[in-house]
Amino acid sequence: MHRRILAPGALAAASLMLAIPASAASYSPGAPGIGDPYYPAYGNGGYDVSHYDLRLKYQPATDELEGTATILARTTQDLSRFDLDFLLDVSEVRVNGVRAEFATSGRHELEITPRTPLAKGTAVTVVVRYSGVPSTKSAYGFSTWHRTPDGAVAADEPEAAWWWYPSNDHPLDKATYDVSVAVPNGTQAISNGTLQSTSSQAGWTRYNWRQNRPQATYLTTLAVGKFDVTTSTSEGGVPVVNAYSVDLGDNDGAARASVERTGELVDWLSGWFGPYPFASAGGYVPNTTTGYALETQTRVYYSPRQFANGSNASVVVHELAHQWYGDSVSLKGWKDIWINEGFARYAQWLWSEHEGEGTTRELAAYVYASHPADDPFWTVAPGDPGPDDQFDIAVYDRGALAVQALREAVGDDAFFAILKGWPQEHAYGNASVADFRAYAERISGKPLDTLFDTWLFQPGKPASTGATGGRATLGATAGPVRQPKSWKTIEATNSVHAAEHGH
Numbered sequence: 001m002h003r004r005i006l007a008p009g010a011l012a013a014a015s016l017m018l019a020i021p022a023s024a025a026s027y028s029p030g031a032p033g034i035g036d037p038y039y040p041a042y043g044n045g046g047y048d049v050s051h052y053d054l055r056l057k058y059q060p061a062t063d064e065l066e067g068t069a070t071i072l073a074r075t076t077q078d079l080s081r082f083d084l085d086f087l088l089d090v091s092e093v094r095v096n097g098v099r100a101e102f103a104t105s106g107r108h109e110l111e112i113t114p115r116t117p118l119a120k121g122t123a124v125t126v127v128v129r130y131s132g133v134p135s136t137k138s139a140y141g142f143s144t145w146h147r148t149p150d151g152a153v154a155a156d157e158p159e160a161a162w163w164w165y166p167s168n169d170h171p172l173d174k175a176t177y178d179v180s181v182a183v184p185n186g187t188q189a190i191s192n193g194t195l196q197s198t199s200s201q202a203g204w205t206r207y208n209w210r211q212n213r214p215q216a217t218y219l220t221t222l223a224v225g226k227f228d229v230t231t232s233t234s235e236g237g238v239p240v241v242n243a244y245s246v247d248l249g250d251n252d253g254a255a256r257a258s259v260e261r262t263g264e265l266v267d268w269l270s271g272w273f274g275p276y277p278f279a280s281a282g283g284y285v286p287n288t289t290t291g292y293a294l295e296t297q298t299r300v301y302y303s304p305r306q307f308a309n310g311s312n313a314s315v316v317v318h319e320l321a322h323q324w325y326g327d328s329v330s331l332k333g334w335k336d337i338w339i340n341e342g343f344a345r346y347a348q349w350l351w352s353e354h355e356g357e358g359t360t361r362e363l364a365a366y367v368y369a370s371h372p373a374d375d376p377f378w379t380v381a382p383g384d385p386g387p388d389d390q391f392d393i394a395v396y397d398r399g400a401l402a403v404q405a406l407r408e409a410v411g412d413d414a415f416f417a418i419l420k421g422w423p424q425e426h427a428y429g430n431a432s433v434a435d436f437r438a439y440a441e442r443i444s445g446k447p448l449d450t451l452f453d454t455w456l457f458q459p460g461k462p463a464s465t466g467a468t469g470g471r472a473t474l475g476a477t478a479g480p481v482r483q484p485k486s487w488k489t490i491e492a493t494n495s496v497h498a499a500e501h502g503h
């Protein structure tokens with residue numbers, strides 16, 4: 001979301017150009033991908049979205065979704081045509097009020113050709129009317145639309161939007177959202193941000209949710225089902241909205257005993273990361289059969305299985321840490337995933353230390369000692385893991401080890417200044433691993449190229465000493481390294497690494 005003031009002459013200039021047919025030669029189609037080498041077709045080129053207004057109706061009995069998406073965008077090139085990423089059936093598209101031609105192409109492209117080409121730098125309003133049964137749609141052979149006995153859930157990474165709204169589906173193009181969903185009376189619709197209002201008419205209840213801060217497409221979530229909703233305010237003043245499926249069975253108590261600590265944990269994390277960046281916090285636990293949790297902005301998604309062995313505050317810490325590291329500051333490209341996962345995992349280590357269940361240093365030493373030099377674990381470079389290993393355990397555990405190595409190289413004062421300063425430096429924006437290194441060098445006054453290369457990019461086990469150029473002695477403890485008390489609880493939050501996700 002780049003806000004620019006429209007220069008007074010721009011409109012006049014645009015219509016002048018449109019008056020000359022030959023000028024159309026400078027107009028070209030927007031690229032079908034935003035340019036991410038991990039996922040070349042994800043997102044699109046030629047425009048930048050500032051706001052999505054989604055007005056939907058969903059029938060749980062049949063999985064029928066219908067709606068209108070109104071998208072506010074600005075062109076970034078002279079555009080003859082542009083794409084949105086989407087899988088449902090489109091009946092009408094309007095660009096600036098005028099009916100536009102559209103077609104599908106590729107795996108998930110909706111190609112839109114406006115009646116008149118769009119000059120670079122102009123505001124565009126796109127209205128897409130659509131309907132469909134999301135569970136019948138797939139791309140690349142998978143679907144991430146999760147049906148439940150009482151509804152459905154859209155929450156996945158990096159793909160979730162295609163099944164329920166048309167978008168520029170890449171974290172580089174963040175936008176604000178109004179998500180309005182009508183569902184049969186007695187059913188709830190949960191989404192991001194604050195619930196502005198509800199209204200009922202003729203057997204349907206409409207829920208109006210608002211996210212007033214930029215949000216990546218994959219962090220936009222929708223859950224429809226029968227939920228028990230709780231509201232509260234944290235001691236630090238953050239409004240909390242949580243929702244629990246009424247069908248959580250034996251997991252219900254442990255789910256609530258974990259997620260109801262959201263306010264406490266948001267406040268605790270604020271002590272490390274600075275002020276909570278959003279107007280609302282919370283999480284929801286639908287009756288899905290998935291195993292993972294996801295940091296959907298302000299309203300975290302938790303699979304019931306996260307609580308199968310009892311409460312787990314550590315997973316709540318992980319997902320809430322993402323609100324700063326991943327959601328407010330989003331990655332520039334998917335190769336930058338360490339910015340998200342290395343720090344969310346490190347927050348779990350800080351929590352372990354706070355709980356007296358093992359210090360960050362003990363956890364780092366344990367990770368280091370647990371993987372011998374010939375373990376493939378060390379072949380994954382958390383700083384650029386490649387799409388197949390994007391969510392490999394090494395991105396989390398070696399990623400957090402790298403954070404500890406940084407801490408030991410720059411010292412606690414600089415480290416904690418970096419940890420708290422970074423979310424402010426790039427609040428509501430995007431940043432890369434290279435940006436993080438530059439920032440850490442600036443705050444610490446130390447060159448960190450060797451440290452970053454060693455811990456994040458080299459495909460091998462770093463030497464325990466010396467490699468950091470600092471005073472790191474990770475894993476240099478004599479004798480066997482004991483498993484920290486928190487290890488099993490932290491490990492239980494890793495279920496995404498089980499082969500449940502088919503790509």
Ligand code: TRP
Binds near residue numbers: 157295318341
């Ligand atoms: N980002 C999630 C977390 O660590 C985990 C995750 C990775 C995930 N890949 C996913 C979740 C795919 C859902 C789907 O909290």
Ligand code: ZN
Binds near residue numbers: 295322340341344
């Ligand atoms: Zn995570």
